[in-house]
Amino acid sequence: MVVGKHRPTIETVDLEAISWNIQQIRKGLSPGKKFFAVVKADAYGLGAVPVAKKAKEAGVDGFCVALLDEAMELRENGLSDDFIMVVGPTEAEDAALIADNGISVAVTAAEWLEAALPYLQERKTELPVRVHLAIDTGMGRIGLRTVEEVQAFEARIAELDGFVFEGIFTHFATADGEDPTLVERQLTLFEEILQAMAQRPPIVHLANSAISLWHEAFRTDAVRVGIAMYGYNPSDTVLELPYELKPSVQLDTQISYVKQMHEGDTIAYGARYRAFEGEWIATLPIGYADGWRRDLRHQTVIVDGQRCPIRGVICMDQCMISLPKEYPVGTKVTLLGENGGLVNNPSEMAVTIDTIGYELLTGINARVPRVYK
Ligand SMILES: Cc1ncc(COP(=O)(O)O)c(C=O)c1O
Structure with a gap:
């Protein structure tokens, strides 16, 4: 994808804020607990390599990604010895690549191990595949679900060469919500499974951000x-953060065109917005093909410390806003982040369009150049 270097739409990532947040979260964890930074999906759209390097400097103990290719990107860019786990599915036929690169993988069944065996012959090293058994305690996504299945897996992996049973993990469905019922049920099932194992693997883990912020007490x-x-708050607007976190993303652009409208003049496709007499309308060089989604059209952006509503539908590469008065071409406009004391927080904006901050952040794509602060 072409990076839009020649237009003034820029995503600024505050790596110092990320570092500060890591220290804050670390303070809330029990001593000795490992901190794995989740940098999948290009670090939620913020750039996996720079974020991972900064997180390492801030003292994290390893990284989680979703794809084997994301793990390889880190390995090939200076994170050569760090713990890296692929938390999503991997292909058994990639077992040699996984082993040779010392990558830990989520495994959901003994069949994966059996299927990987022939591919392990192609290893260039003697390194084993580091296995983290996924347990589905209520997320309904991946993993074994019963004590019997886990015991059978444990027995089988002990018989096979080429694997080390490094970890076991689960993932929560409602840790960001107000009702703790499912969280407690998931914890109980996970604990039952751990108790029934002949040996607890060295790395037991379950906490995403929400668990780390609001339910840290469980022993992992x-x-x-x-x-x-x-x-950002994983709970959007439902639960309050227990301590301050600093948002790390600023998405800014500049006014590219300004005009004053007559009563009834229309704006954008479908002519859905009709201007009032004298309304100042500015055009911004960002649209849904950049990840500035069409359904954000009822939101406001910030100009000179004032909220300005988007007018009409958002086009592929541009959108229009209403100004309180004339501002010149080149005036800074903030879509996400802070401007003159006002803030557009993706977690809060997401709620109004029935999504989550994660989707807004990961949606801003490579067309928008990223700079680091
Ligand atoms: C398995 C797993 N662990 C941890 C995380 C991190 O979640 P969060 O960003 O809410 O901390 C994710 C993200 O979706 C995940 O899929």
Whole structure:
């Protein structure tokens, strides 16, 4: 994808804020607990390599990604010895690549191990595949679900060469909500499974941001923190953050065109907005093909410390806003982040369009150049 370097739409990522958030979250964890920074999906759209390097400097103990290719990107860009776990599915035929690169993977069944065996012959090293058994305690996504299945897996992996049973983990469905019922049920099932194992693997982990922020007490060896590290509330507007986090993303552009309208003049496709007499309308060089989604059209952006409503539908590469008065071409406009004391927080904006801050952040794509602060 072409990066739009020649237009003034820029995403600024505050790496210091990420570092500060890591320290804040760390203070809330019990001593000795490992902090795995979740940098999947290009660090939620903020750039996996720079974020991971900064997170390492801030003292994290490893990284979680979703794809084997995301793990390889880190390995190939200076994170050569760090713990990296792929929390999503991987292909058994990639077992040699996984082993040779010392990558830990989520495994959901003994069949994966059996299927990986022939591919392990192709290893260039003697390194084993580091296995983290996924347990589905209520998320309904991946993993074994019963004590019997886990015991059978444990027996089988002990018989096979080429694997090390490094960890076991689960993931929560409602940790960001007000009702703790499912969280408690998931914890109980996970604990029952751990108790029934012949040996607890060295790295037991379950906590995403929401668990780390609001339910840290459970005894585990590591947390997997994503959104909170980037400075956003995983619960959007439902639960309050227990301590301050600093948002790390600023999305700014500049006015590219300004005009004054007559009563009834229309704006954008479908002519859905009709201007009032004398209304100042500015055009912004950002649209849905940049990840500035069409359904954000009822939101406001910030100009000179004032909220300005988007007018009409958002086009592919541009959108229009209403100004309180004339502002010149080149005036800074903030879409996400702070401007003159006002803030557009993606977690809060997301609620109004029935999504989550994660989707807004990951949606801003490579067309928007990213700079680091
Ligand atoms: C398995 C797993 N662990 C941890 C995380 C991090 O979640 P959060 O960003 O809410 O901390 C995710 C993200 O979706 C995940 O899929």
